[in-house]
Amino acid sequence: xxxxDNKARLVRAQVSNVLGIKLAEVKFQADGGMVVVGGENxxxxxxxxxxxxxxxxxxxxxxxxxxxxxxxxxVVTLELxxxxxEVRRGVTEKGxxxxxxxxDGVELKKPQAVLDALCGTFGIDPTAFLxxxxxxxxxxxxEVMGVDFxxxxxxxxxxxxxxxxxxxxxxxxxxxxxxxxxxxxxDPTEPVVLSDLIAQIDETKKTEDSMSLAxxxxxxxxxxxxxxxxxxxxxxxxxxxxxxxxxxxVERGKLAVxxxxxxxxxxxKMKTDGITVSQLRAKLANAEVINSRVAVAKRRDEASAxxxxxxxxxxxxxxxxxxxxxxxxxxxxxxxxxxxxxxxxNGAVHYNNAPLSEASDGQRLxxxxxxxxxxxxxxKVLFLRHGALLDSKNRQVVAELARERGYLVIMEVVGSxxxxxxxxxxxxx
Numbered sequence: 001x002x003x004x005d006n007k008a009r010l011v012r013a014q015v016s017n018v019l020g021i022k023l024a025e026v027k028f029q030a031d032g033g034m035v036v037v038g039g040e041n042x043x044x045x046x047x048x049x050x051x052x053x054x055x056x057x058x059x060x061x062x063x064x065x066x067x068x069x070x071x072x073x074x075v076v077t078l079e080l081x082x083x084x085x086e087v088r089r090g091v092t093e094k095g096x097x098x099x100x101x102x103x104d105g106v107e108l109k110k111p112q113a114v115l116d117a118l119c120g121t122f123g124i125d126p127t128a129f130l131x132x133x134x135x136x137x138x139x140x141x142x143e144v145m146g147v148d149f150x151x152x153x154x155x156x157x158x159x160x161x162x163x164x165x166x167x168x169x170x171x172x173x174x175x176x177x178x179x180x181x182x183x184x185x186x187d188p189t190e191p192v193v194l195s196d197l198i199a200q201i202d203e204t205k206k207t208e209d210s211m212s213l214a215x216x217x218x219x220x221x222x223x224x225x226x227x228x229x230x231x232x233x234x235x236x237x238x239x240x241x242x243x244x245x246x247x248x249x250v251e252r253g254k255l256a257v258x259x260x261x262x263x264x265x266x267x268x269k270m271k272t273d274g275i276t277v278s279q280l281r282a283k284l285a286n287a288e289v290i291n292s293r294v295a296v297a298k299r300r301d302e303a304s305a306x307x308x309x310x311x312x313x314x315x316x317x318x319x320x321x322x323x324x325x326x327x328x329x330x331x332x333x334x335x336x337x338x339x340x341x342x343x344x345x346n347g348a349v350h351y352n353n354a355p356l357s358e359a360s361d362g363q364r365l366x367x368x369x370x371x372x373x374x375x376x377x378x379x380k381v382l383f384l385r386h387g388a389l390l391d392s393k394n395r396q397v398v399a400e401l402a403r404e405r406g407y408l409v410i411m412e413v414v415g416s417x418x419x420x421x422x423x424x425x426x427x428x429x
Contacts, residue, residue: 008081009380011080012027012028014079018047018075019047019051021047021051021428022426024044024421032405032407033402034395034399034409036413038414038421038423043424044424046412047423049412052410053383054089055078056379058098058112058115067091067093072092073090074091076088076089083118084118085101085103087100087111098111098112119379120376120378126368127368129371129372130364130368138348138349141342152331156321163314166313166317173306173310177303180303182300183297183300184293191291191295197283198284201284208277221260225256225260328343339371341367342371365394369401369405382407382409384409384410387411
């Protein structure tokens with residue numbers, strides 16, 4: 001992350017009759033380090049940290065009276081080394097006052113504006129940061145880095161909802177496809193057109209009726225031919241007498257034979273033409289099954305196409321979501337206070353492309369420290385109010401970070417073991 005030269009260092013603090021502190025004077029190392037403030041519950045530990053913060057940001061702690069009970073005047077004096085050498089904030093029953101003195105001994109105008117510029121967002125507590133929700137952590141990081149993701153958050157939510165709906169539609173379509181029976185080998189691909197089949201049945205019925213009439217006619221002709229043959233045989237006996245009649249009968253017989261042969265050929269042809277009415281009726285009876293199979297096959301094809309289309313839409317949204325994340329990372333990297341490995345994804349702080357909550361305790365503490373430090377690059381003062389949550393190993397991590405980064409860390413703990421400042425009944429010992 002980018003670094004700036006210190007504009008001021010907190011080297012000493014005096015608190016008199018402010019909040020729960022009657023009297024306290026604490027000296028600090030100019031090059032940073034960790035100062036542990038201890039004491040029993042209610043002794044005034046939190047009041048000391050609140051008083052120091054109030055002296056800098058002027059914000060009254062919620063639910064607390066600034067003026068110590070039973071007194072008429074309270075003062076917090078901070079001694080600094082740098083562009084600002086002294087901050088003096090007082091409180092009486094009438095109100096509060098503030099004076100800020102520069103290195104040249106001149107009282108500075110717009111003192112609170114000077115302090116705001118000096119302090120940045122020094123109010124970030126690394127231990128409190130780790131207890132925040134994802135949304136609050138994200139908000140803090142954005143404040144520190146000075147980036148605005150309002151547009152990206154809105155776009156990401158829109159795309160996320162769209163992807164959720166797209167994936168749901170894909171699952172629904174896949175479920176519909178699974179519920180459809182699979183086609184069997186040899187299943188028809190085209191439906192039976194019932195009107196065409198019925199028309200074909202009618203036409204074939206007419207043909208069969210014609211064939212039946214032809215058969216009857218042929219039988220009749222055969223009978224007539226047989227009768228004529230008999231008559232010819234009888235007539236031949238009387239050929240002499242009936243020669244004229246014989247010639248006529250013979251001619252008629254020839255014609256009958258020819259007609260018989262013609263009709264027999266037609267009959268044979270009609271018998272070999274192919275499909276019968278009974279076959280067509282069987283096909284009509286089976287048409288519903290055929291059409292059902294064709295319809296199922298068509299629905300499966302449509303369902304498969306729908307799954308492919310919806311899956312492609314979901315994949316497109318995934319790419320758009322990734323693009324939003326890339327743009328978010330670019331904005332973070334473009335900031336001068338960018339913290340290595342820290343990013344915001346899916347509404348949560350990430351470290352090395354994984355949620356911060358999944359990092360080790362040591363990594364999480366280091367990230368929280370760097371985020372808090374990035375918000376206060378000039379004064380380099382951090383308050384840790386939840387020191388009791390840190391074991392000895394993590395306290396050592398904080399102490400090392402304070403020395404390495406040149407920050408003054410003021411940590412509050414319960415008890416008197418391993419502390420630098422003991423608060424008893426509102427007095428620093």
